[in-house]
Amino acid sequence: MILIIDFGSQYNQLIARRVRENHVYCQIEPPDISLATIKALKPEGIILSGGPASIYSKGAPRVDIGILKLGIPVLGICYGLHYMVDSLGGKVIGSTKREYGFAELLVKKQKGIFTGVNKKTQCWMSHGDSIGSLPAGFTITASTANTPVAAAEDVQRNFYALQFHPEVVHTKEGKKILANFLFEICRCKKSWSMKSFVAHTVEEIRQQVGAEKVILGLSGGVDSSVAAVLLHRAIGKQLTCVFVDNGVLREGEAPRVIEMFKKNLQINLRFARAGKVFLKKLKGVTDPEKKRKIIGRTFIEIFDKEARKIKNVKFLAQGTLYPDLIESRSAFGGPSAVIKSHHNVGGLPKKMNLKLVEPLKHLFKDEVRLLGKELGLSDDVVWRQPFPGPGLAIRIIGEVTAQRLSVLRKADTILIEEIRTNKLYYKLWQSFAVLLPLKSVGIMGDQRTYENILAIRAVTSDDAMTADWAPLPHDIMARISNRIINEVRGVNRVVYDISSKPPSTIEWE
Numbered sequence: 486m487i488l489i490i491d492f493g494s495q496y497n498q499l500i501a502r503r504v505r506e507n508h509v510y511c512q513i514e515p516p517d518i519s520l521a522t523i524k525a526l527k528p529e530g531i532i533l534s535g536g537p538a539s540i541y542s543k544g545a546p547r548v549d550i551g552i553l554k555l556g557i558p559v560l561g562i563c564y565g566l567h568y569m570v571d572s573l574g575g576k577v578i579g580s581t582k583r584e585y586g587f588a589e590l591l592v593k594k595q596k597g598i599f600t601g602v603n604k605k606t607q608c609w610m611s612h613g614d615s616i617g618s619l620p621a622g623f624t625i626t627a628s629t630a631n632t633p634v635a636a637a638e639d640v641q642r643n644f645y646a647l648q649f650h651p652e653v654v655h656t657k658e659g660k661k662i663l664a665n666f667l668f669e670i671c672r673c674k675k676s677w678s679m680k681s682f683v684a685h686t687v688e689e690i691r692q693q694v695g696a697e698k699v700i701l702g703l704s705g706g707v708d709s710s711v712a713a714v715l716l717h718r719a720i721g722k723q724l725t726c727v728f729v730d731n732g733v734l735r736e737g738e739a740p741r742v743i744e745m746f747k748k749n750l751q752i753n754l755r756f757a758r759a760g761k762v763f764l765k766k767l768k769g770v771t772d773p774e775k776k777r778k779i780i781g782r783t784f785i786e787i788f789d790k791e792a793r794k795i796k797n798v799k800f801l802a803q804g805t806l807y808p809d810l811i812e813s814r815s816a817f818g819g820p821s822a823v824i825k826s827h828h829n830v831g832g833l834p835k836k837m838n839l840k841l842v843e844p845l846k847h848l849f850k851d852e853v854r855l856l857g858k859e860l861g862l863s864d865d866v867v868w869r870q871p872f873p874g875p876g877l878a879i880r881i882i883g884e885v886t887a888q889r890l891s892v893l894r895k896a897d898t899i900l901i902e903e904i905r906t907n908k909l910y911y912k913l914w915q916s917f918a919v920l921l922p923l924k925s926v927g928i929m930g931d932q933r934t935y936e937n938i939l940a941i942r943a944v945t946s947d948d949a950m951t952a953d954w955a956p957l958p959h960d961i962m963a964r965i966s967n968r969i970i971n972e973v974r975g976v977n978r979v980v981y982d983i984s985s986k987p988p989s990t991i992e993w994e
């Protein structure tokens with residue numbers, strides 16, 4: 486495994502993904518990790534990440550200096566380089582000017598970390614400070630016009646350092662450079678695959694859980710579905726899934742989930758039909774945050790009630806992913822502004838006094854999809870578009886009523902049908918309809934109509950952090966609009982959302 490020390494760079498998750506793409510397992514840990522823990526992890530190599538701080542500023546993050554005395558190969562990137570240089574007796578010089586963007590890298594030695602890399606290649610810089618003098622034993626291995634020490638190494642001690650970012654796509658041969666560190670220098674083996682993950686995680690789950698019972702909140706989305714199937718493989722009938730119909734699901738969603746899990750996979754499943762309770766609590770509520778909070782709280786109540794019907798449960802399983810884990814313990818970003826309260830299962834563990842099982846907590850989303858495939862789940866589950874916990878309630882602007890839900894469901898069904906028929910479903914990150922609390926005048930036959938406006942949103946994205954509105958082909962947009970206006974009573978105008986994220990968000994509320 487490769488240990489990545491997180492000095493707070495926005496690119497850290499990218500480093501981890503690049504390592505894993507090479508079939509090498511890695512873990513991101515905060516700088517306050519103890520030397521004993523590092524030793525216990527037995528890493529083949531250590532990557533010290535970039536970060537926003539200046540090495541000489543107050544409170545600049547540092548990791549136990551013993552990390553440089555373990556005899557394990559170390560790669561410092563940007564701030565990681567500054568940390569190494571400063572710790573080993575060199576000098577970092579502060580600068581008020583940032584170097585940001587592309588630079589031409591001149592490689593002096595096409596060996597070691599630069600094996601097979603062109604003599605001139607494009608790299609991506611993002612730094613303020615730079616190297617004044619290198620510690621004894623180091624030599625410069627690459628430069629750019631503005632940065633004489635763009636890369637350096639001390640082969641004796643197996644120390645490598647880069648001022649630029651090999652993990653971002655703008656560094657043309659960055660993948661090669663990282664692979665060289667893994668295979669030329671650390672001598673890693675390509676042993677990380679979803680097959681091996683299943684084998685050792687099944688074992689881990691069995692050890693953690695023993696003969697106890699586990700419950701899991703199933704939403705029908707990728708993460709909880711994959712977690713359920715993995716747990717089922719490990720502990721079979723000790724697992725019970727709880728699926729709550731909150732009344733704001735899409736058409737046909739509840740039967741789909743029940744059929745798949747209960748009938749096909751024969752997983753213990755409890756189904757709580759609670760739509761009425763949710764709708765009652767949402768009556769008269771129009772504020773988006775209030776809607777989210779009500780749905781979150783009610784979900785916890787219902788889930789808790791359902792779970793209590795199963796005796797002697799000791800564990801709660803969740804489909805937490807690696808980005809959630811890293812972000813929740815980030816020492817640097819501090820609490821960011823709440824844009825939207827994601828409810829999911831946040832409040833559950835505290836309320837229920839259960840121990841957590843989080844078998845996906847070291848995986849990225851794309852790895853969860855691969856894992857799903859490995860476990861035999863269909864493309865339809867593995868590549869499902871994300872659907873928010875608060876469901877259609879945040880796609881009905883204004884009050885959520887049974888009647889408005891019915892309008893939105895019909896429109897959404899038509900939209901998804903067309904998107905699927907035209908082979909766009911898997912190309913889009915999300916595609917959905919939003920019901921607006923606005924009416925407009927129309928004409929149908931010879932009659933004046935005064936009905937609702939419906940918005941269509943379709944976006945492309947890699948991770949939902951940013952998203953672009955999708956330029957759907959005009960003929961498909963025309964068909965979607967025609968069908969919705971003709972087939973859904975209560976809608977007489979369809980508009981298309983042409984906003985990207987940021988500054989808009991994907992969901993409207």
Ligand code: XMP
Binds near residue numbers: 873915993
């Ligand atoms: P926004 O609207 O913030 O959404 O751009 C980013 C992604 O998150 C999904 N989303 C949610 N997912 N619970 C979830 O599990 C929620 O409360 C929630 N709110 C938004 C959204 O669909 C998009 O994929």
